[in-house]
Amino acid sequence: MREHIEAAMKGQAKAERRKGQGGANASAASLATDLTLVREENKAGAQLGQARTRDLTARIDELLAAVGRLTLERDEIRAERAELKAKLAETEDDLAAAREAGRRMLRHVNRTP
Known part of the structure; x- marks a missing residue:
């Protein structure tokens, strides 16, 4: 039981050290600097996005202009194909x-002596 209590106490001590090292107790000046940096990063990101x-x-x-040209070209090719089919x-x-005329002519020629 004592081991569990001691382990819990050590864990709390480590947590407080981590809290201090993690910036949880940062100064107002540090937070203001961080805020300014984040704002500048956001502005740069917005400009890059634009x-x-x-x-x-x-x-x-x-691409839309190319689609228009290709559509016209396709329509012209379809019209030409229809004309060629006709x-x-x-x-x-x-x-x-x-x-048929050749066959008739040959029959006519073959019938005459």
Whole structure:
């Protein structure tokens, strides 16, 4: 039992030493200095944040412009593809008609003595 009491007393003594070393009993001047440093760090962080925000906004604008250009390019390519498909279908129809005309001509030539 005595060992537990002595251990508790030693623990309290260590806690008080840690409390003193940890700045719990800091002076008003020390606290004011800490407060000033924190405020300056916050200002610097805010300025850095604003610079990053401007950079990111500019990058977003660049990307949006690129999306606009790519969208126009895609639409032009789609229109060209549709036009080419229509020409291909017309050419295939012309080829089928020419083949049929060739067959008829060969039949006609083969029938005449």
